[in-house]
Amino acid sequence: MSHTLPPAEAGAVELARRSARYGALDLVLQPVWIYDFDRRRVHWANAAALKMWKAESLRELCRRDMGADMSATVARRLAQYQADFITHAAVFNERWTLYPGGTPVVLNLTYSGHRLDDGRMAMLSQGKPALDELPESTRSVEALLHTAVMITLYDLSGAPLYRNPAARASVRSPGETLRERIVDPASGERFMAALAHEQAANFTLAVHTAQGERWHEMSARHCHDAVTGHDAVLVSEADVSALKHTEAQASFQALHDALTGLPNRAHVMERFAQALADIRDAGMAAALIFIDLDHFKDVNDTLGHAAGDELLVHVARRLRNAIRSSDQVARLGGDEFLILVASKDIVGEVERVRQRISQAIAQPLSLSGTEVRVTPTLGVSLYPRDGLDVETLLRNADLAMYCAKERGRNDMAYYEEGLAVAMRQRTSLEADLRHALERDEFEVFYQPRVCVHTRRVVGAEALLRWRSPERGLVMPDDFIPVCESSGLIMPIGLRVFEQVARQQAEWAARGLDLQISVNLSPRQFSHPGLLDGIRAALRVAAGRPARLEIEITESMLLARDERPREVLDAFEAMGMSIALDDFGTGYSNLAALQRYPIHTVKIDKTFIQGLDTDRPLADMIVSMCRLMRLTVVAEGVETCDQLDWIAGRAIDQYQGFLCARALPAAAFEARFIDEPLAA
Template structure:
């Protein structure tokens, strides 16, 4: 086998005499190898274990520029030997011991610091003590182009695994990295790929296009690894026959990162349960399986009774601990074929498939009720919650996930109305709730015209100085009959009815006008406004924003739009185009609720994001969540993004925010969202920083 490999030992390592060999031992060696002494070509025996020349003939002494055999044998060639060379020697020794292996390679040695290129034939040779050494027979290379020598050197030291396979699939040559990645030096390309279908596809690609690529999991002496394999047809430079040159790059670290990112994209950060995205995907599969097997599908909507009391009395950290415990209990209460997911807050979903759905649901509810109702010890307190469970059956109660979720939610509220800690099935009578919601929707359509909406403002504050750096605009509905309606109630209705674009534009316009008014009063700060998913992808978004800015006479640099992380899920090219256009208007962009569902850090490089708002679950949550928050903060600092902590409600949380070097925060600790009059009064009484 011919392979262009060079040895990059340092000159110092080859020139320093460390000890004088025993004269009698040298005499014994000279007698043993007397027949080789008179060969005109350089020959020497290399002790791989001790990294020293064991014996050399006169021609080899000349090559190594050694005054005597004693001087050459005294050189410690292992000192400062490169890792690649040491690895190659170990490979030789292993192959010599396993078989009658021989290698022809190009090496470069450095006597007195002068490079000497040699074609060397290596073969195994055992010493009298049984150790495997290496017999080296060399010939000068002659005139070699510098590029050739350097390419040989690179091939030795590169971490990329290079293998040349012959027509029969056997390896003609492996560089050290490739040899270290196989168990046997004669491993075939087909054996390397392993999967017959993958090998057939690679072979077909080589035949039709001359090249082929694979990403595959391969067994190596260091364990299972992921490799990116690239193959190209070529010719063997020795025989001229057709061959295949294969390069492999270890991408195990990238694969592990992808697996972690995929897990985070489909799982809740706090509980580790599947999240909404995962659940929606699983539902489609469950319906398909149920139809194929003649089974029914049930959707359970679980809400924890009295959970708010735990949060209010024991704090959010205790609430998080309780949620984690409940998630574990629900996971153990379900059957292996069921799926449990966290929907949000203290709400969980369970997806059940069964041929006898009501019987299995009754048994499942008993297990869930017993598991959830068992007290949880938090500090010195036994916290206790119970489950209210609503059930919607597919296809009886709906043939889409959206309808089933709505009806299971209605059934859950019916269970609460029945005294909590019970399970209720959806029925038509619950449609009254839907009608009430429909009435609210109808009133919502007239709310803008009746000027029932109002913009509240919550300050964004410098973590160190408490100076107000900016403000977030938040919409509220002053209902003439119901009073102040929570955004959680009417924003989803606006989304479903399509009113969200009109409402979102109104909020942006009012915020722009207010920014100009405050600036005129000496309070020139950035005002941020939330964009909904529907509004973000609407084709008239840019025209809407431009018109609002012009009508208000606002400086775009003093306004910021906030989008949620979930809006950037997937690879829709329109997302990037829209964000780039928004940035081109002069508006800054904030990524809101970061880390809640997807946590794909590639967003931060792909999109023109300026501010990262860390979701309150990381600020108010457990140490595990805060550890992830610390990574997010480090990333912000590295990429020069402004980090904002959301939901800061206690001094302890603020102290942690300051300790992490998070630039800004907002939350009830400083101020709740306020009407414009009250917020203006706050501005006059508090410090205003440079935003």
Template sequence: MLADPSAHAGPAPGAVLRAGMSLSAPIPAARLPASRLPSGNELAARAARYAALEWLSRPVWVFDIDGRCVHWANTPALAVWNAASLAELCGRDMGQDMSESVARRLAQYQNDFVLRADASFNEQWTIYPGGVAVSLNVRFSGHHLPDGRMSMLCEAEPVGMVPPESLRSVEALLHTAVMITLYDQGGAALYRNPAARAAVLSPGERLQDRIGSTAAFTALARSLEQHGVGTLTLAVRTPLGDRWHELSARRCKDAVTGQEAVLVSEADISAIKHTEERANFQSLHDVLTGLPNRAHFAQRFVRAMEEARAQSLEAALLLIDLDHFKDVNDTLGHAAGDELLVAMAQRLRHARHGTEVLARWGGDEFLVLLTSPRIRADLDALHERISVALAAPLAVAGTQLRVTSSIGVALYPQDGETIEILLRNADLAMYAAKERGRNTLAYFDGHMAETVRSRTELEKELRQALEREEFEVYFQPRVDVATNRIRAVEALVRWNHPRLGLVSPAYFIPACETMGLIGALGLWVLAQAAHQQVAWAAQGWDLVVSVNLSPRQFASSDLLHDITEVLRQTGVNPARMELEITESILLGEDQHVLNVLRELSALGLTIALDDFGTGYSNLAYLQRFPVHTLKIDKTFIQDTDANRSLAELIVSLSNLMKLTAVAEGVETQEQLDWVARRGIAQYQGYLYARPMPVRAFTNWLRNHPVG
């Protein structure tokens, strides 16, 4: 019954609408402004123009849609409208109390008359001349006024008494937001209520055009044929753009012709649909970055692996961790950390070539799934793009940052076939990349699992190491380049593990940071170093002792109290103690950091900036903060002459600002010669002496010049 005949939609028989007060003549009737009232000559001209219609026995009038008034009426129409004369009727302002629904309906008529010269509509209207309800069957057709505007020719017949429930149903049909359309067997519209008419692009739109999808239309037709009803939820094109509608259809009879028809109601559910879409998007995407989240990535992983197996492709899971991200959170705050994550997510998006699946796994970790017939080559290219994209300078919270990443890679199928196994192995590889110095990529291998098990065991033992006094402070001298005399010593903590022997701080310090032990350990090292300074000074070696201060220690609210207590209990001269801080500490809120550093300086302590030139280097720090010593990172000292330009700039700036420049990691005579030529004041490194425990260092001091 929903074939696709070529017949054009005809008139709308049986349509029922209630005009309400919109076309009424209340007592007293609202009048048009004097400037709009027709003159006697104009009324005479209208009477002459429509003389042929004057003698019709049924009421006929011309309604000016734009002007919201009657343009002309015959004598029976004057009676229907309870008007004393044509002048009185034409002077009524019928737009003053016109409802918005009726106004929209009249605009629809006008538009349809413009589109189709033969368009006409039959509807039941109720008018209220003099406040008395009069129900009429009215035929509306288009009519051009002398000035070219489209008006409406109305031909009416009384319908007698109308039951109240019928009038109320008319009112509901007129004002409801539900779109009601009656279609014939071919899908042509026989009638649309105002809401339905407002939602179509063309009056001639058929049901099959409305649905759009051939498959959906066929399914609806089958449901109507078998069950007499059918429903669809679909996107439809409307004058307001694409909207989501819930469509309900049922078979019925056309009340005028008795032919089979389909009554369709549509409700706009766009707001609900968009809410569902947002909820669905949020359930599958990270709120902060907009990237797919864990659940979404897991879904994409399953599909990608199916495609990889079908096409005999290899795959790789990359776990990307931003280096030193915790320093940004600890110093600049979590809002700045979030800003950095959003920027890095955007850069990772641009680093893809379109086929890789990218997701945020959590914290500062991102995942990339790559499938390829030549996985190693494509991985190398992807790693290069990621490194370049992330490393570009970035301004966060008013601070210039340079970000690197450590990447762990697990290959499919050799390193695992499930997301759980691949992710675990990529995580192991990522930690291996960090242990190799960060800013690199590491592939998983079988030995990494054993390394992680060892690290986990060591973390457990770390918690008891302080209580068991397994830590020991070693000391490394800092030497004057010109005189080769010892000017200071740096205190370096070591862990004497009862089973493994001496454990490198590069291994256990990050674990202490993660476990929250760094504060207690750092304070213990400071106390040991202060005690030793006092002891050496008593023996005639009044050396400056330098102690590292971690970002977590610096951020502690107890920092000043703890350091003051150490100075008081040990009796050390604060001027002979130096605190080494990293650049990341200076990334925090300027005023807070400045206040803390000033208070430390007020205690008599000196401040050294460690590993300068790496990470988030910013020479402007040196002007804002009370820094006394600048330690140039060993990577510059141990590099070739061609790559030492930044180190030379740092040295020049140190000299200009009267800071003590210290070269770290001097291991060869060639490196020392370069340091000497650049006028660097002091150096430390294996070329002169390795770190030594206190007893060995004290004995060593007896044979080396101090001061």
């Protein structure tokens, strides 16, 4: 039968056993005690230690929780001791300030490892009073213990002589040398050379630590070892990894586009210059390829800016994948990108890059559930033929890109001498357009819409012309793109609408009561002031909304938000009808028409003028429109055969050269008022 002693008796027996083991240490006049790391308590102490700790008895001292008010710095230092005692027979001689009963006691302590009966590692502490220490010296020792700055004393070979707790916690092993600590050997040698030459050195270096590679601000100076008097090196280190990361991040952000991660314009101007110098030294030629996405504004205006940003991210990724590792790609802003390529056969390489870029970008992309395709227009300037610096090459590539745009987009053009003149002409055109708006030089022409069954004019489409005193009659394809890019399209569009509303009312009063349609561009449709502007124009012109129709294209219905529906509902609430122009060539489908207040569908002329094999789609469109009770208008009817074809499909109306081209208001009135159209 076993017998268990009460806790008090068991404790007394244990203390008696310890005293029997360590009793000889009571003869030592200096304080000696054994510290249990794991339990944070004194395991045993001699009489001098009991006196130093101001303990009533060994039992009372062993019951004290030494970790209750222990600082984090002291706790880390004790953990370092325990680890070093376990890994190797370490002995430490240090000056500590202890606080028995809250009173500071300065001791010169010798610490060594000691195994307890159960095999755990403890610490044998032997102290000698440091009675001659000045207060400043005591405080400096305390500061060295608690500071986060890593302080290490090395001999001239780089071997460590002393590390404060912060330094000891940082190294991978206690014996790590100064050269082993520095990641880059070449940087380490420069550090040591500077120290030898100047007697002091200050470097920011990547160092090995117990936590992995870090960036440290390392300051070193020559000194003497206070123990041996030999020459030594005192090194202090501060961890600046966070600052280094912030600096690197700021530098990256300053030179890279936040959306795509590609180098930005600042990067191009700074780094491409050096790249050109390297290309010149290598005896090669180079090309700057300026890339602009066709109709990118339509994506922004219809699907929203979030979808536009998503498109740019995908394009950036495709461009990176389409070029060689030696080429460089950047985003200049908006939908403009730049690629720098080098080769001895630069023209051949540009053609290869063009093919890869065109194929990569032309792949369909799903944005917010809508399939979108975009194409690139490219402008190219060659180095050194078209310029010797980045700024000149960039300007010339930009001019070449505009030339390619004017040729029809989805194209590539090389810079030529005359392009600068063309750009000046475009700038002059924009200035003239602003003057034209001020001088009221814009005129509306009207193309008749004819009833297929009665062959009478029932409506008209308003088409803009510019009657310039200097340029003559200018067609819209020659000036509308500039109006769009310059922002003039909004004031011009509202003036056109007002003119059309007034003309419709005048004709109706004279017996020609036609429904007249007015086109809206995507830029106008997305403008926040559109509805207020239309309402104001109707008031000024005393227009009849029921006889006015707004024409939009399919792409304007692609936005994922509710704005298209809200705008169209507002037009319908004003009394106007809505026509969908060029149907069948864009992204939408017939089912989508049910979401919007569409009254008329205009079938694109490509279906009317195409081969018979291309017309089944037109048949399907007409059938679906009939089911939805929509008016169907055929565009581009130029021959009697085409008219017979649409008549056979019961299409409601048509317009095209077979009836008449667009005419000025006076000519339109003279030809069609109260007159049937000849068959």
